[in-house]
Amino acid sequence: MEDMTTEISAADRLEDALSGRIDHSAVDAIADLSHQVSLQELTRLVHTSTPLQSAVLFRILDKDVAVAVFENLPPGYQAELLQNLREPEVADIVEGLDPDDRAELFGELPAGVVTQLMKGLDADERKMTTAVLGYPKSAIGRYMSPEVLSLHEDWTAAEAMEVVRARIDGPETVYLLPVVGPGRVLLGVVSLRNLIAADPDTPLSEMVRESITAHALTDREAASRDFLSHRLIAMPVVDQEERLVGILTMDDVLDIVDEEDAEDIARSSGSEPLDRSYLSSSIIRLVRSRIVWLLVLAVSAILTVQVLEVYEERLDQVVILALFIPLLTGTGGNTGNQAATTVTRALAVGEVRIRDLGRVIWRELRVGFLLGAVLGVLGFIVAGLVYGPAIGLVIGLTLLSVCIMAATVGGLMPIIAKRVGADPAVFSNPFISTFCDATGLILYFSIATAVLGLR
């Protein structure tokens, strides 16, 4: 009797919580209460609440409970619940939560429900609906196609071909076919080509080969680069229990990579990517995409003014020193950018890892030394002939040290960015130029002070 009363009151309180405004604390309370209520009561509540409440409650249930509730529902209501889950309001509630809360409170939906949920939706509807799954915007689960033609390990090649023939019109691809075991657990893949070539009686379990897969929560860019570097035609997507939830095809991957490339290219020059084409963007939009970084860089460049101020007196003594400022800072910026671009690219394609930091520094030190030696000798000769050997020596030594510094800094920065979890492209070319400008000026005036014997 005691238990009964507690339970009834928990169910009542759950109903109350659902009928209020669904904000962060309500979601929290619903999650708590759902653990105290029996499967039967939960099923009843999912069945009898308003569409929005029913969807929210179902969405918050633990995965195994959700499976049981779904299976307990009358078949007609299963379709209704799926419809409710597709409502934009439900997606809004999930999206409106803090990402951490979202990950904690909204676990993955059962794989079977996921695929049914998105069947028949076009790409845009799908992108909206996948929000309800709790995948963050950057997760590959948002981009996969849930309509996947999967085969069962028990079938023969002939049976499988029958299924392919019967369902040929629906799925996004039929050229790579995931093979699943009990509970939709992914076992591997069979290509349509192998299926056609196989003896009709061969069981799929003998033909299945291991597949490169992505988890639905994997970062979209990482999954796409993986897809491309393995030259796949399709890639199964699984949930945390290795159950098949969708398939990624080449057009999804190319859309993602096009967007990421546009972003990287824009960032490399210190601007934000445009969300529409250049000629159709308004002037204000173009200005906004550029002004932030330009301001940041201009403010950082005040550093160079301050450095020069320190040396103002010496500049006044030997005004010739000012003539070489743009040449020296320019060379530093160029050398730094060359190194940074090379290392950023090597990081992107996986040729260099964070642990290679030491090797990269040692390489760039030597490359910088050789580049600096060539430029330095030339600088010594040319500046020496025009302005005398002392100035020549200052310019030559500065070019040498600026090149060493810039190549090392340029090689170092992308790796540091990656180590602290930032995009290596954050240290964009303009950023490295600005940094090398300030450092180069300090080197220049230190060398000039020493060589020319200035006070």
Next chain:
Amino acid sequence: MEDMTTEISAADRLEDALSGRIDHSAVDAIADLSHQVSLQELTRLVHTSTPLQSAVLFRILDKDVAVAVFENLPPGYQAELLQNLREPEVADIVEGLDPDDRAELFGELPAGVVTQLMKGLDADERKMTTAVLGYPKSAIGRYMSPEVLSLHEDWTAAEAMEVVRARIDGPETVYLLPVVGPGRVLLGVVSLRNLIAADPDTPLSEMVRESITAHALTDREAASRDFLSHRLIAMPVVDQEERLVGILTMDDVLDIVDEEDAEDIARSSGSEPLDRSYLSSSIIRLVRSRIVWLLVLAVSAILTVQVLEVYEERLDQVVILALFIPLLTGTGGNTGNQAATTVTRALAVGEVRIRDLGRVIWRELRVGFLLGAVLGVLGFIVAGLVYGPAIGLVIGLTLLSVCIMAATVGGLMPIIAKRVGADPAVFSNPFISTFCDATGLILYFSIATAVLGLR
């Protein structure tokens, strides 16, 4: 009798020409003589000469003559001739010629011979062998896969499926199937999916749909970008008579695009692409990939020294002016790079064309004005507070004019590069920075002279 003698002597002279060193003038003579010799004589010569001579002669024949000669050869010798054509020496001779001569003297081989020539070769052998076809290194014909499973328009879907099943192991792809008419002329494509879905009695002529194709001589990057932007899974490659010679698949395309991207990225920072990974490249190789551009840029930067020399006296009067040099040139470089990167990208994806030059200039003038206005006001306030209103005015006005100049020049240069037929990336970021440095200094000192009333 007269004719007979002429012909015999032409055949003799042809034999003589073939037995000498095969250089430009020999190839010229062989081409001339081959027009004066009968089909029978030509067939005999191809049949009886040494392997190298036979391959060279065959390669020089006009396309229609080559088809006839090939068909006249005893079947056993057809295979031998194909083997001869694969010899590296033949490729060397073709490659050794000036590209213009090559295009003139070595027409396309008959489509049937092309596909047979490369059957069974792996990717590397193929790349070497395609040289003999006379395609330049940048042509997509070098990268296509000649083992293509093509279907005939007269077949039914069931007959086509039979052929697919029988030949499933050979070709690079079976998911997109080119359909040809008489003489291998491409009519369109059928996807394997449509073939499986079709009623078995449907004739292919009813199922075939138009296909996006490439000509074998198309530039490899253009063909690949086309492939990707249309989200294809394969693309038939045809010769100038629209006869099917091969098929391009996703992995060929990704190889090309990876290489082109690496090149563009390297060039954008003024270095040459490495032909192996960063960590496995020798220090000397790294230096070589960077030193040329660095020298070019350093020599161009001498311009900035000369500009400053012109203003040396004024610098001597107001040494404070020197303090702002790196900030002003840096801002100019950054603004120029933002515009250049945006426009280069827009050109690459086809959003901007050469004829949009005027629109781009007008947009960048306004964007540069707004960016310059924001930075200029800030510069006026900050520099004015520290160094007085006159210096503040100089800095503010210079920032305004430098931003207008740099945005316009940055937007302009990639389009000009494209108009003169160069890669827009030739005007790399460092190049634009250097140009903006020199121009910015002239603006700076002109404004300073006017505002401060210097002599």
